[in-house]
Amino acid sequence: MTTSGAKKTWQELLQFPMGKRSxxxxxxxxxxxxxxxxxxxxxxxxxxxAGDYIDFFKLGFGTSALYYNEVLEEKIHLVTSHGVDIYPGGTFLEVAVLQDKLRQYLAMARDFGFTAVEVSDGTIDMSLKLRAEAITTACEMGFKVLSEVGKKDPNNEFEIxxxxxxxxxxLSCGASHVIVEGRESGKAVGLYDKDGNLIMSELEELVYSINDATKLIWxxxxxxxxxxxxxxxxANVNIGNVNPHEVLALEALRVGLRADTLKAVLQRKNRN
Incomplete structure (x- = not known):
């Protein structure tokens, strides 16, 4: 099946309440x-x-190492053929760093066909010098580079x-975007409390303190x-660690085709 030239007739009839998507x-x-x-x-x-609504496809953690080569290659080709970047999870790179095999790791990722990599130190400690080397080397090898900030252990978190x-x-080293840690649970990590609520004061402090919040993936x-x-x-905020089965649900939320964001649109109109 191909979606080339396919139509979305509902979108010709109705406007998205939250506005146009990029x-x-x-x-x-x-x-x-x-x-x-x-x-x-x-x-x-x-x-x-849902390929139209996916930009980055992360093979979580170090699961890339558990695939048969042929299956991994076919999966990577399948993803990239839909115009989606694919990369192995940052923890996998951390293992390579621990074993002093960063360059070999990047070379193998390129050979398999990955188009992006994640540079993180969520579990290990990484000096700024090594972090910069990882980002610049990956960029030189042709990858899109996403870095990640934040620790996976809530007892070892960074200050804002x-x-x-x-x-x-x-960003100055060449990362295209920076991921703000939230893990797959979204609780007691990064900007989330133990119940998964956003700590808005910390979010606002972070956004206020950086040059371009559009470079963050939350x-x-x-x-x-x-x-x-x-x-x-x-609608055009960057969101990560989305469950594959919830891509369309997120897209509907983005554009006001779910009650929660549609209600917010109506409330704003009433205030005006």
Whole structure:
């Protein structure tokens, strides 16, 4: 099945209540999904149905190492043929760093056909010098580079000022976007409390302190988190760690085709 030239007739009839979405290839309004083990058939179905709304396809953690080579190559080709960037999870790169095999890791990722990589230190400690080397080397090898800020252990979190410094550092080294840690749970990590609520004071401090908030990808696996980010930043906010089965649900939330954001549109109109 191909979606080339396919029509979406409903969109010719009705306008999106939250406004127009940016079209692919996008630099804002990005959606990054986390894949914990989709088969080839599931991946094909997902991309045929929702490929227009996926920008980054992350093979979570170090799961890339568990695929047979032929399956991994076919999956990567399938994803990239739909105009979606694909990359292995940042924890996988951290393992390579621990074993002093960063360059070999990047070379193998390129050989398999990955189009992007994630540079993170969510579990390990990485010096700024090594972090810069990882980003610049990956850029030189032709990858889109996403970096990540924040620790996976809630007892070892960064202060906002440290996150700001890392964001600015990584962007200056060549990262296209910086991911704000939220894990796949969205609770007791990064800007989320133990119940998964956004700590808005910290979010606002972060946004206020960096030059361009559109360079941030907010990991937000929970629908209420996604809703808050959309209402704060608009339909074209960058959202990551999305469940593959919830891509269309997120897109509907972005454009006001779900009650939660449609209600917000109506409330704004009534105030005006």
């Amino acid at each position: 079209a692919k290839p996008r630099t804002t309004g990005l959606t990054m999904i986390i894949d914990k083990g989709l088969g080839l058939g599931e991946t094909r179905d997902l991309l045929n149905l 000022k440290e996150i700001v410094q890392l964001v600015n550092h990584d 990991e937000a696996p929970i629908k209420e988190q996604q809703q808050e980010l959309i209402l704060r930043f608009g």
